[in-house]
Amino acid sequence: MSSTKIFLKSSDDKTFEIDETAARASETLKNIIDGGCLDGVIPLPNVSSNILPKVIEYCKKHGGDNGSSKKIANGGVDKDKEILPDYDEEEDKREKVRVDELKKWEEEYMDFDQQVLYDLMLAANYLHIKGLLDLTVEKAASMIRGRTxxxxxxxxxxxxxxxxxxxxxxxxxxxxxxxxxxxx
Amino acid sequence: MTKRCSHCSHNGHNSRTCPNRGVKIFGVRLTDGLIRKSASMGNLTHYTGSNSNNHGSPGETPEHDAAADGYASEDFVPSSSSGCRERKKGVAWTEEEHKMFLLGLQKLGKGDWRGIARNYVISRTPTQVASHAQKYFIRQSNVSRRKRRSSLFDMISDESIDTLPVASQELCPVSNSQGGTQSNNLLTAPPAVEEEVSMDSTNTNEGEATILKPESSHCSYPGLNSGIEVSITPKSHPMGQFTSCLVSPPFHIRKPQTKITSSSSNCSHGRSLKLTDFPRDIIFDILSRLPADALIRLRIVCKLWNNLIRDSDFIDLHLSKWMNKPPSHLIVAPYRGYDSTGYLFLVDGIEGDDWSSRHIQVDCLIGKDLLLHGSCNGLICMASALKSDPILICNPITGESMCLSRSNLEDEIIGPGIVYLSYTIGFGFNHSTKKYKVVRLLCYTKNYQHQLLGEEIIFGESSWRKLDIPSWRKLDIPAWRKLDILATDRWYDISPMLFLNGFFYWIGDEFILVFDIGCEKFCTIKLRFLGQEFTPALANIQGSLALVIMHSASNNLWRIVGSMATGFSLEQCASQESKGRLSCEVPKDQLRCEKSLFIPSFVSLNDSY
Structure with a gap:
């Protein structure tokens, strides 16, 4: 699907491109786009060029699909399996496959070290990407669990x-x- | 292992638990007198001692018997389920077991306690292995900090020497592996970029001591940079040119497996971002995902974390997050003999008949025979088994407690003709006023007629208010019950009150009494079908009111549906549903314990006024 490209400039003056649909995964970017203030490049003074690609990778996966990203985020966070009775089995199955696939993707995506985690968390916070923030925060929480x-x-x-x-x-x-x- | 107190030079305790020094628990220093008098205080001392029994040799502790006694309480509660795991036998780990543990740890890695127990230390349960592992790691991490006697835990595997300071490794990736990652998975970077990166590194090295603030976050990850970035600055390239210069799919150069690591050579603790420098919202978010009883142990990490759990915003956030999770099942340790231990059990996993529980000792409960009457937002409401006053409200996680004002209702009605007297207490939270309310029903019999009195108190109020209970109050006792009355003592067990979605429910012989916490009005639901052979109880089945009819053969669950206007009817719950409910949240024989479904929280009694 081709859509408008948007250019993001990192804190260290490097530029990246992203599809508009993907960019909408970020509340902050969405507001800029909808506000019509789109003037070529969007500067992101709080996000460095090391982290921005990672953020973009996430947006690409979740872009234009706000509802699902939220759902996944919750699914990833909520480990207590409280499965509500769902009567549409076919739909349920497809959903499950999708969720499993996304979980796997997230697992790979989240494989990085602590410093990246911090930066990513701050970037997600700044850009208001709820799903990404949830993921990173949960990872940080999991690093605390069970430790002295x-x-x-x-x-x-x-x-x-x-x-x-x-x-x-x-x-x-x-x-x-x-x-x-x-x-x- | 015997501890020698550095304070009074006596054995059997350490300086922190020394009775001569006075003990401070949950911020309250107990006076000397209190310690000497209270029999249960001894338990606390032994408790600390018995902790070490697990990895030391039990025989060395003089108070070993008492210590084992203190632990025995844990076995008590799970005894209601036959298949519960046995633990706390207090048998020290042998060297052989520890060796096998180390081997298992090396092979299976940290965290797979089940696997280690199953395949390596077959003489121990997974929980015991986990507990052993925890002590082992604490010992390892403390090795430099506190000088200690040598113990089994000093025996470590060669591997674990390398892997133990996990933290520092995570923070500072070893440069070797970093090199490998770069060359394998990243495209060769243009020389110019490399230069730029190394300049960055030098800069950061110079500013090593400065902590990077989130705003100026400029950590460099050379490996990542070289593969992905588009090294064109808009300054030097006009817009039109710029677009065409973009390298097309720059984002998938890195293989998914690639582990991004921060720059290797110049990574040090000093330059890295600190968690404590993060915006409050993020720290709140992270920490609120941890269960309260685990988090309270982490207060010691630093002042910020310590203050956090007193922050009302944080308390609310934490509670709201944990409200949506299945609550823990809380059981008050029954008293043994003449003494109450003050232990509570948090049952947080029930698989079949197997429980996993943690026990916590709550100072304000020591030495009191209290029954649990209700739980709300992590606060629990308790009262003596023999008298309805005073009512104790406490947060077992923070240790805060308070007593509600006494009521003289009981004294008022005691007199000639009273056959028995019994009470039930409901504890609820009014979401619109943000106030807690305690409702008490007193049930007594005068001239073979049931009498019911009710009163309520809102937290922060100084006195109880009588409630106007509807007109069925003078109810003749069925003939079959009269015999019971003659046979029983003054006290008679009546069903517990249930608080659910803003209503208190209490089931009488042929009716359910409903009390609205907001408008303070009563209404009744008549139950006509019940015969004397049933013992009905109320239960909260997935958020709706249900009636549990306990046959000798099986439990039947009926959901109560309807409204005051349309009337009520009963709907049998699907067996699947009730089964899930019973096995997940309430052990079968504890169905009446709805009141003990508990959400560990930091809710403070001071804030609830």
Missing amino acids: PDQIRENFNINSDFTPEEEEEMILIEDEWDDEWAFD
């Missing part, structure tokens, strides 16, 4: 700003909890 505070500090490069005394007191609280939570 020490591991988290190390993993996320957080320095404890508690005094040793404060920390000792807080550890007491920690001790009160059972340790079953490592079992995921």
